[in-house]
Each structure stands twice: as structure tokens, then as C-alpha cells.
Amino acid sequence: MDAIADDAGGKRARGLDRAFEILDFLRQKRQALKPNEIAAQIGAPRSSVYELVNLLLRNGILEFTGGDGRVYLGRKLYFLGAAYENHFDFTRECEAALERLAGETRETAQFCMLDGNKYTVVHMREGARPFRISTDIGQSVPIPWTASGRLLVAHMTDEEILAFIPPQDFQLPGGEWLDPQAFLTEVRQAGHEGFFTFNSIVDSFTHCFAVPVMDEGHAAATLCLVTPRDDGLANRDRYLACLKDAAASLGQAPTRPKRS
Amino acid sequence: MDAIADDAGGKRARGLDRAFEILDFLRQKRQALKPNEIAAQIGAPRSSVYELVNLLLRNGILEFTGGDGRVYLGRKLYFLGAAYENHFDFTRECEAALERLAGETRETAQFCMLDGNKYTVVHMREGARPFRISTDIGQSVPIPWTASGRLLVAHMTDEEILAFIPPQDFQLPGGEWLDPQAFLTEVRQAGHEGFFTFNSIVDSFTHCFAVPVMDEGHAAATLCLVTPRDDGLANRDRYLACLKDAAASLGQAPTRPKRS
């Protein structure tokens, strides 16, 4: 039912969940915070947060940094993340693909995945354009805001999708609401065609292209281009072809465990 | 008192500690495992492991992979690790330094840190030598086995060092025991001279060089060269100079938080 963090009822929270809530919060903030601040901002009892922070510090999951008792994500997380990346050794090929894409199109190219029930940019190669048009790496973005979002949930049923995406994520940055049914229609279309493009609904001057990187029958990730609207429309076919090539080269090497 | 994982007494284990024990174990094994196997191999109650594995799966910390209900480290760990790496943005400079070192020396160059109370290779650039002489990235190695180990604990007092390093880690791979007092002497020497070199005690044909990457007054990491013995001895002064240059270039940019 619940995806990650629910401050719901009035019960006690499980330490493990609370701990990962803290880690996720620090990741979102992208800066060291005092335990007290963490407690206040995630709405958790201070004593609990102090207890958990100490536990996590002892395990190297958190580290003191920034002085004044501030803590941030620790080295052990780096090692664990590196092991994940190593197991599914996609980073090298991924960056090669982005490099190639950026070379062919001169546009900003991104490699995106789901992080829980949000969309996030995992790798990015900035284009030659003089302006900066993309979200930062690692930031969580509501799925309906993005072209990739249509593809990343395309393997689910309508009901699963609506249960998966938090209802408030259908509210666009401007404040308007996106009709869930319209979104589902686009999801089906994207899944069927094997790509999705649209004028960004996050800003008013970019056009977005997304194609799926297939793995085990569904979109495990997407490759995207973010372009100025006129460029995107003018080069649409060529850009799509580039993206599909790149995605195919990634997809055909699906999650292979590395041999030691 | 306890560093990370103690299956000591007869009491109940805390979920959080057990959870990270599972994660660390999977990282060590570097392969997906069934919950049952995990339980057996880390000596934890099966019901506890099943419970924790399910919790971790729900949070994306673990993922099903490899079929048959096997689990491995999950995508969320990748994101958390990436955030850590991003905060202390050393990876790019680090790999540049290794690249340069490898170019200048044609030897295998490594960037090493402590992971808990073990030594581990974080980044590596293989040399031009036709044989493979180094440990794998991310593997945990007893501190006394390595040249870098002398530097990485040099900021501690003798008592702290002996409390920090598990006693059995003074047993070398061949079975002989390294005298802790002799080790401490080498640590002091390394700390004083600002480098350490020796004929590897892990194998019989390499010579190791290590210099510290200083941060906040102590060795936060080391840069190392692993060379065939005769090459190492022949080029000792030049190699050391290269290493010190590289370490200085890394050290003078200490743990700077990235601005958003």
C-alpha cells in the first residue's frame, strides 16, 4: 500500500523505515543537517531521530560533516551504491550512449529511472545549447510531469498506475491539474509506440523526447532529449532515430551480472 | 565498543544493525542470494531475515534479481551512494589523478580508503603490466596487510589502533602473525615521513607505495602504486614524487560541499 514514508496514523514508526526516511530526506536536501533539524522537518520525535542518527553514525551510513554536529550520508552508502552499480554494470555503457547522443544532436541527453514512485535523472550530458533547461541529477520529480514518466509505468495496469502515483503528483508546477485519464491514455500510446514526445509541461520552451530502455519486458529506464521547441520539432525524426538506436544498444545488454 | 557487526552475546539483535549486516554481506558476496542462504551464512534467525528482507525490498534498498527469490542490493542504494559521491565530489578529480599516475608510471594506481575497520580499494587504474596484481575494487582487506593501512590509521593513538583493528587481522594470508608492536612502529614511521613503501606481504613479487590524501589533518584516503618488485625499487624516488604530486592535488581540495 504505502510506498515509502507515511506519517499516517498515530502509531509508532518502525526504526528501519524511519532510518531510510532520514537518509532519503538528507538526499533530497543535499546538505548536512543537525539531528534536531531533521526531526523537525520530517515530523519525527526528536529522541527517535537522535537514537537513529547515532546508530547510523556508528555504522558509517551517516557521517559528521559541516560541523556543529551536522550529519550527512556516509561513506558506507557510497560503497553499497558502488556495489549495486557494479553488479548491474550499466554506467559505462550508459555514459557512452549519452555522449554519442549529445554528439549527434547537440541537445541535452538524459538517462532516467524511477526512484520509488518518482522520476529521477540518473545520468545527464548537457547539450551545446547556451542555456540550462534540465532538472538536476538525483532530484525527485512527479512522474506525470515528464515524457519518460509515460514509459516508465507503461507495464502496469491502469489501476496499478493510479495506486502507484501519489494523487497530488497530477498537479503540474503551474498549479493546474492533469486529468489522470488523459495521462493513462498517453501512457498506453507511449507503451504502444515505443516512445513519447511532447512540449514540456514543466516549462514553456522545451520539447522532450523519451524512449524506453527495455529490460525483462518493460521499461527499466529511459533515454531522453530535452530540446528547444523549434529544434525538437524540426529534427523530430532524426532525434527519435538516434534515441532508439542508443536505447537498443543499452537494452540488448540487460542487467547482466558481472562475473568475477 | 563494537565496531559494526557482533554476533556476540545471546541477546536479540537490533533490526537496523541486522539490516546493514545483510547489506554488507551481500556486498561482500557480490551476488544475489536467497533470504534463507543469507540467514544461514550470517547466522541470523530465518524469520528475522525474511522480515527484514521484505522491509528492505519495500524500500527499494534490496531488489529481487537472479530469480528464485534471490535478492541483491537495490537501486535506492545507488541513489544514496551517488548523493554521497556528489556531495564530496572527489570522483572526477580522483580518476584524473589515477589516470595521470598510470600514464607517468605505467603501473597500477589505486585510490584507497577505510571501510569501517577494513581497507578497501575505491578506484583503480590498471597499469600497462601484463599481469594482474591487485585486489578487486570494493573488497575488504585487513588493514595490516597493506601499505596504505599504515597511513590510514596514523592519526589514532596506539591504543585506538589496537582497539580498532580486529586482532585476527594481524594474521597474514600465509598464516604467520604480524607483531602488533612492529605494525605500530611502521604506522608512526609512515605518519612521520608522509608515505610508506614495502614489499607486499600479500604476495611475494610486488612492491607497494602509498601516500596519504590529507583532509582535516589526517589521511582521509591514500594513493598507491602496486609494482613489480624490481621496477618499484628501481624507480622508487620518481614514483614517490609522482604520488606526492597527485595526492597534493587531491588533498588541497578537501571535502568541499557542492553548491546547488
Add this chain to the structure above:
DNA sequence: ATCATATGTTCAATATATTGGACATTGACG
């Protein structure tokens, strides 16, 4: 068929983790 092993699920007992609130300290401010 019988036994052994590996795997996963369920459940009740109790050891303990989580929590609210009291307390201590510091610094800012009027």
C-alpha cells in the same frame, strides 16, 4: 515409499525499541 534437505510462512511470547516529556545548556534579544 521413506527420509533428508532446502525453502518459505505463520504465530505467540517477551525483550526491547520507540516515544513523550522533563531537564540542561546555550545564545540572542529586548
Add this chain to the structure above:
DNA sequence: CGTCAATGTCCAATATATTGAACATATGAT
């Protein structure tokens, strides 16, 4: 000075997480 806010520590009460053991199922060997 007194007051307020921010921060960290401490502690007892109780809700619950951890655990051993029983149970269920599958597979393979003898």
C-alpha cells in the same frame, strides 16, 4: 536581568519487533 528558541541528553512506560518453533511444501536421494 528575564524570556524565548534551539539544541542535546536522559528516562520510564508501553507498543511492538525479534525470535524460536511449529508447520507446509518441494525436491532429490536411497
